Amino acid sequence: xxxxxxxxxxxxxxxxxxxxxxxxxxxxxxxxxxxxxxxxxxxxxxxxxxxxxxxxxxxxxxxxxxxxxxxxxxxxxxxxxxxxxxxxxxxxxxxxxxxxxxxxxxxxxxxxxxxxxxxxxxxxxxxxxxxxxxxxxxxxxxxxxxxxxxxxxxxxxxxxxxxxxxxxxxxxxxxxxxxxxxxxxxxxxxxxxxxxxxxxxxxxxxxxxxxxxxxxxxxxxxxxxxxxxxxxxxxxxxxxxxxxxxxxxxxxxxxxxxxxxxxxxxxxxxxxxxxxxxxxxxxxxxxxxxxxxxxxxxxxxxxxxxxxxxxxxxxxxxxxxxxxxxxxxxxxxxxxxxxxxxxxxxxxxxxxxxxxxxxxxxxxxxxxxxxxxxxxxxxxxxxxxxxxxxxxxxxxxxxxxxxxxxxxxxxxxxxxxxxxxxxxxxxxxxxxxxxxxxxxxxxxxxxxxxxxxxxxxxxxxxxxxxxxxxxxxxxxxxxxxxxxxxxxxxxxxxxxxxxxxxxxxxxxxxxxxx
Numbered sequence: 001x002x003x004x005x006x007x008x009x010x011x012x013x014x015x016x017x018x019x020x021x022x023x024x025x026x027x028x029x030x031x032x033x034x035x036x037x038x039x040x041x042x043x044x045x046x047x048x049x050x051x052x053x054x055x056x057x058x059x060x061x062x063x064x065x066x067x068x069x070x071x072x073x074x075x076x077x078x079x080x081x082x083x084x085x086x087x088x089x090x091x092x093x094x095x096x097x098x099x100x101x102x103x104x105x106x107x108x109x110x111x112x113x114x115x116x117x118x119x120x121x122x123x124x125x126x127x128x129x130x131x132x133x134x135x136x137x138x139x140x141x142x143x144x145x146x147x148x149x150x151x152x153x154x155x156x157x158x159x160x161x162x163x164x165x166x167x168x169x170x171x172x173x174x175x176x177x178x179x180x181x182x183x184x185x186x187x188x189x190x191x192x193x194x195x196x197x198x199x200x201x202x203x204x205x206x207x208x209x210x211x212x213x214x215x216x217x218x219x220x221x222x223x224x225x226x227x228x229x230x231x232x233x234x235x236x237x238x239x240x241x242x243x244x245x246x247x248x249x250x251x252x253x254x255x256x257x258x259x260x261x262x263x264x265x266x267x268x269x270x271x272x273x274x275x276x277x278x279x280x281x282x283x284x285x286x287x288x289x290x291x292x293x294x295x296x297x298x299x300x301x302x303x304x305x306x307x308x309x310x311x312x313x314x315x316x317x318x319x320x321x322x323x324x325x326x327x328x329x330x331x332x333x334x335x336x337x338x339x340x341x342x343x344x345x346x347x348x349x350x351x352x353x354x355x356x357x358x359x360x361x362x363x364x365x366x367x368x369x370x371x372x373x374x375x376x377x378x379x380x381x382x383x384x385x386x387x388x389x390x391x392x393x394x395x396x397x398x399x400x401x402x403x404x405x406x407x408x409x410x411x412x413x414x415x416x417x418x419x420x421x422x423x424x425x426x427x428x429x430x431x432x433x434x435x436x437x438x439x440x441x442x443x444x445x446x447x448x449x450x451x452x453x454x455x456x457x458x459x460x461x462x463x464x465x466x467x468x469x470x471x472x473x474x475x476x477x478x479x480x481x482x483x484x485x486x487x488x489x490x491x492x493x494x495x496x497x498x499x500x501x502x503x504x505x506x507x508x509x510x511x512x513x514x
Contacts, residue, residue, distance in 0.1 A: 208232030
């Protein structure tokens with residue numbers, strides 16, 4: 001018999017003893033009158049002599065986290081959802097008219113108990129509850145992780161998040177901050193005239209992003225469906241319908257790799273603002289992120305890993321070509337030339353042997369050259385270099401601009417340079433945080449882009465868009481000039497909680513089956 005099996009058996013026997021006493025080890029009648037944080041707020045500033053005048057009795061419920069027995073006196077640490085409190089239990093002063101004293105011998109670390117008593121301070125001046133009555137409300141059969149070492153096995157923390165949340169205050173705080181971040185984003189948008197909406201998670205066509213979807217089948221309709229990879233196309237339908245400023249916070253699903261920055265199920269917010277451009281959203285983004293950072297931290301400079309990230313300064317802005325040119329040591333004149341180039345050979349020579357994704361230079365040149373114009377194709381190659389060699393080095397908030405049409409099938413072309421689109425990605429702490437663009441509302445151009453995506457799909461690109469005729473119909477009805485933006489909530493939480501893995505900020509991240 002393992003130690004865990006022995007402990008489980010002993011605790012089960014205690015639960016049977018409770019039943020012989022007429023006590024349900026899983027009862028639901030105890031009602032706390034105050035939370036631990038409220039108790040501390042109410043009495044933290046009071047002194048010992050003031051407690052002697054207090055007659056009111058307070059009831060608290062929570063999980064036992066520590067037990068220290070000193071003969072007739074016991075000290076417990078009990079934890080509820082708001083914090084921890086010390087309990088002072090003197091067997092000689094506990095209520096003799098109920099079963100409190102008998103139940104005291106049956107309590108283990110991990111049990112939920114309900115206690116009633118009066119506030120006091122111990123000889124070490126620690127605020128405590130002097131317990132007069134106690135009862136076990138939930139008997140724990142399995143032990144918690146060792147209190148001195150905590151739950152340090154990273155994989156176990158993710159697989160058994162309930163244990164992680166019980167014993168690791170840092171984890172609890174991360175998810176409290178996550179909730180606050182989402183509320184702050186909602187409030188920020190609500191006060192600026194945006195309306196929150198909900199769109200389908202299941203759909204016949206997975207569109208709005210370059211990503212491989214999860215497939216499923218609806219039995220009643222006998223229809224193959226996909227989990228959504230983006231909320232974009234439905235939100236833009238709502239803009240067509242007259243909801244001018246809308247947003248949605250929701251789960252997306254992409255059948256892709258898992259890493260410290262990627263989870264197959266993740267949360268984003270997308271919002272759309274009419275009569276705006278991607279440049280308007282740059283200013284909007286700076287305002288939003290400064291608001292979030294200051295609300296969470298009370299300052300604009302925050303730590304992330306070994307860096308201090310400054311959100312007070314204006315965000316940097318750079319083209320893809322410029323960052324690649326600086327990365328490989330080009331002079332300023334060479335960088336300006338590279339930013340204007342349609343020289344595929346130059347871009348090919350830069351990218352050759354550097355990239356490791358499906359977008360290798362050879363594949364692009366052999367199969368995509370007939371689809372894209374030369375300037376867009378050259379920028380496509382440079383973007384592949386950026387993805388694999390540069391983006392993880394960007395620490396301070398930086399807008400990346402001048403994306404090729406080839407990787408932006410839903411973005412509006414620049415009037416002065418139709419090979420690139422009005423788009424930015426916001427990078428910070430070595431990862432993409434946000435993606436935004438002036439929306440393509442020309443139905444003729446959009447149909448052509450979808451057709452090019454269909455060609456890419458035929459060439460084996462599993463992330464290329466499907467043709468969405470209903471969305472094209474919506475554009476033909478007419479969508480006003482609009483700019484839209486998507487922000488990765490999980491990565492924002494990573495950034496604002498100094499978490500280096502996305503699994504730290506998702507309550508139940510996807511793990512490989514044992």
